[in-house]
Amino acid sequence: MIIELTDTNAPAVAARALSARRSTGVASGLVMTLIVMSSTQQYSQAFDAAQATAAEHPSRILMVLTSKSPKTAMDAEIRIGEGVPGDMITLRLSGDLVDHADSVVLPLLLPDLPAVAWWPGRGPELPSQDPVGALARLRITDATNSDDPVGTLIARARGPHSAADTDLSWTRLTRWRALIASALDQCGRPVSSATVEAAEENAPAALLASWLDARLGVPVGIVTSMGPGITAVRLQTECGEVAIRRVSKTDSEYIVPDQPVRTAALARRTRVELLSEELRRLGPDAIFEQALDKLAERAS
Amino acid sequence: MAEVPVPGWVNPLYDPDDLRLPRIAGPCALVFFGVSGDLSRKKLLPAVYDLANRGLLPPGFGLVGVARRDYTDAQFAELVRQDVQAHARTPFREESWKQLVTGIRFVWGDFDDSSTFDRLHAALDKLDNEQGTGGNHAFYLSVPPSMFEVVVDQLESHEMVDQAKGWKRVVIEKPFGHDLASAKELYRVVSKAFPPESVFRIDHYLGKETVQNLLALRFANQMFEPVWNNNYVSHVQITMAEDIGIGGRAGYYDGIGAARDVIQNHLLQLMALTAMEEPNSFEARQLRIEKQKVLAAASIPADLDRYTARGQYVAGWQGGMQVPGFLEEKGIPSDSRTETYAAIRVDIGTRRWAGVPFYLRSAKRMPRRVTEIALMFKRAPHLPFDNTETRELGTNALVLRIQPDEGISMHFGAKVPATGMEIRQVTMDFAYAASFTESSPEAYERLILDVLLGDPPLFPQQEEVELSWELLDPVLERWAESGAPEPYPSGTWGPSSAADMLARDGFTWRRP
Numbered sequence: 001m002i003i004e005l006t007d008t009n010a011p012a013v014a015a016r017a018l019s020a021r022r023s024t025g026v027a028s029g030l031v032m033t034l035i036v037m038s039s040t041q042q043y044s045q046a047f048d049a050a051q052a053t054a055a056e057h058p059s060r061i062l063m064v065l066t067s068k069s070p071k072t073a074m075d076a077e078i079r080i081g082e083g084v085p086g087d088m089i090t091l092r093l094s095g096d097l098v099d100h101a102d103s104v105v106l107p108l109l110l111p112d113l114p115a116v117a118w119w120p121g122r123g124p125e126l127p128s129q130d131p132v133g134a135l136a137r138l139r140i141t142d143a144t145n146s147d148d149p150v151g152t153l154i155a156r157a158r159g160p161h162s163a164a165d166t167d168l169s170w171t172r173l174t175r176w177r178a179l180i181a182s183a184l185d186q187c188g189r190p191v192s193s194a195t196v197e198a199a200e201e202n203a204p205a206a207l208l209a210s211w212l213d214a215r216l217g218v219p220v221g222i223v224t225s226m227g228p229g230i231t232a233v234r235l236q237t238e239c240g241e242v243a244i245r246r247v248s249k250t251d252s253e254y255i256v257p258d259q260p261v262r263t264a265a266l267a268r269r270t271r272v273e274l275l276s277e278e279l280r281r282l283g284p285d286a287i288f289e290q291a292l293d294k295l296a297e298r299a300s
Numbered sequence: 301m302a303e304v305p306v307p308g309w310v311n312p313l314y315d316p317d318d319l320r321l322p323r324i325a326g327p328c329a330l331v332f333f334g335v336s337g338d339l340s341r342k343k344l345l346p347a348v349y350d351l352a353n354r355g356l357l358p359p360g361f362g363l364v365g366v367a368r369r370d371y372t373d374a375q376f377a378e379l380v381r382q383d384v385q386a387h388a389r390t391p392f393r394e395e396s397w398k399q400l401v402t403g404i405r406f407v408w409g410d411f412d413d414s415s416t417f418d419r420l421h422a423a424l425d426k427l428d429n430e431q432g433t434g435g436n437h438a439f440y441l442s443v444p445p446s447m448f449e450v451v452v453d454q455l456e457s458h459e460m461v462d463q464a465k466g467w468k469r470v471v472i473e474k475p476f477g478h479d480l481a482s483a484k485e486l487y488r489v490v491s492k493a494f495p496p497e498s499v500f501r502i503d504h505y506l507g508k509e510t511v512q513n514l515l516a517l518r519f520a521n522q523m524f525e526p527v528w529n530n531n532y533v534s535h536v537q538i539t540m541a542e543d544i545g546i547g548g549r550a551g552y553y554d555g556i557g558a559a560r561d562v563i564q565n566h567l568l569q570l571m572a573l574t575a576m577e578e579p580n581s582f583e584a585r586q587l588r589i590e591k592q593k594v595l596a597a598a599s600i601p602a603d604l605d606r607y608t609a610r611g612q613y614v615a616g617w618q619g620g621m622q623v624p625g626f627l628e629e630k631g632i633p634s635d636s637r638t639e640t641y642a643a644i645r646v647d648i649g650t651r652r653w654a655g656v657p658f659y660l661r662s663a664k665r666m667p668r669r670v671t672e673i674a675l676m677f678k679r680a681p682h683l684p685f686d687n688t689e690t691r692e693l694g695t696n697a698l699v700l701r702i703q704p705d706e707g708i709s710m711h712f713g714a715k716v717p718a719t720g721m722e723i724r725q726v727t728m729d730f731a732y733a734a735s736f737t738e739s740s741p742e743a744y745e746r747l748i749l750d751v752l753l754g755d756p757p758l759f760p761q762q763e764e765v766e767l768s769w770e771l772l773d774p775v776l777e778r779w780a781e782s783g784a785p786e787p788y789p790s791g792t793w794g795p796s797s798a799a800d801m802l803a804r805d806g807f808t809w810r811r812p
Contacts, residue, residue, distance in 0.1 A: 259360065287315055
């Protein structure tokens, strides 16, 4: 069911969403509100990603779009059913309302359940200072969308941030981190130094190096490679090198001293997969916080 | 050979706060005995692939199939691929498969033939070299219990259970014996070669996920605990109904029956989880202690004829299909006394549960497939309404649905909207699948991962198995003496003796 509302307000949207829900007979079971702060250009991509994510996490999705039109108004579209377990509400804001998106979002948040804000584009410089960001328990940005990804991360690291802030450049690292941690387990020796090899100015690489630095407390260097993205991470130990090296789009070599070199799956993950990982664990991420602090420290 | 970690070394890359990082098992080989069986092909092999696809298997991983077939490694790998594509829960990804396929091996031969195990030994040595599996081997016995001793003895005599060079673990499936004596015998056989912490028992009906869901409901919330006792609960009904008959399992089922097949392990485990006190922690050992305490406090009323019931399905219509009776099933002797319906009353002698009977029933050819735990509450002590106003008010109930559609529902009375005062039963429902649509790992996935990680499983250990048999043995003996079970038509909720058994206590079975 798709309902279009023009020149409307939040109470009207809430009332129509509720009655639509009753009439479709969909059981409630929604687990969160996902607020997607998007521009008109990103809208269709962001919509698809949010919809795909909703298949895994039944939620109310508020797509907040801002337009440059000077007239202060809001149009809304409510989708319920349509192959999505939750509901999707698109809110088009214009005029003065653009600066007061939080006033529209707040009444539409599901009671008691967590709210998550995601900026599919550049995102605000300081997500926690953003009025809509402040409503959310988890704020998801993606520094790689900005012109200077590493700089953006460093700026965020230096500004006010908390464990409620997360960035998809960190989410991209999970598989890398899991592999190198398990490889180090195999060797079971202290690490004396580490290197990350990656394309130039790669935000995930900067974070990976900061994480290793924070965890291991040894010198961690970043070496520029041809990319794409991170191509290897190497840890030096007394019995030799523990490493994960990307050999193709989907595979890596798993290198542990005195063991045969093996292949490990290491596919780049889609945005939907990254977003799903974030939504699966809504709690604060102290480890990312730690890596981010280290990044700021390394940059100074 | 993997390096032995420096003593006291802790991997600094792991942190308990780092919830994103999955625990990947260390390099190891998993050996499936009876790999050509249905269970292996539909459940076990796909579960192994799903683990690989979720990134939880180590890059150095070996999968060895042992069966009486003449396959090459490549042919076997191709069969695994087909099974995976047909039955895995996660999508087929070439890169995950590639990681898995390099470690797939096949060993052919009979289990009582010594040379089979010579070949297996050689295959594992080779894997240790090529894949760096470091002598870590798990043996999954997907074979009839009568073969356990043969396989375990062969493993031992071929020096494949030496824990000094990498760990060795063994997985066995339910049933864990068919009475107390046979359970002890089984334990003796397995423990000859494997210490208790290396023995993993799996009851595939009861996934770790389900156990943890139950624990979360009971102990993560404050609102249920105050009513979780005999002040409020009048009785508890635990049901496992299957809509199918015995299918092709005549050879296994005849002589076993519903009580041994399901009540002994599955329903008594569910009962223990429902009735136990809060463990001090969710450490496997603490959990086991609490379950054991409840099982030790459980008893079946002495008058077994009044407080147990059994039945056997006869031909009838089940869900729109005409189906044969148990005695007409292929492979079942026409005078079989095996029960396909079993119900027992269990009393638990603790302060929390004294006076609250637990009714456990398990049956085949029921109207629908369902496993549920229902806490039935007492009626409010005083109802400030007329009888007519509350005549539609049923019993307050909290129902934990185990399968299908795992979830929780609450049944209570609500006023019908109108000027009159009329109260009717309504349901409030929560379904895991509606709130968390991400595919939760299958029971086998969790178990296999536990085995590979060496996590103490939540599955029962020997003491619980023995306590369950101690409870059930007198019932089985009594039944063996008392003739044929009562017939019930297929597609109905069981024999009248079962209804009578509850009626004596003033209750009725729920219609799940």
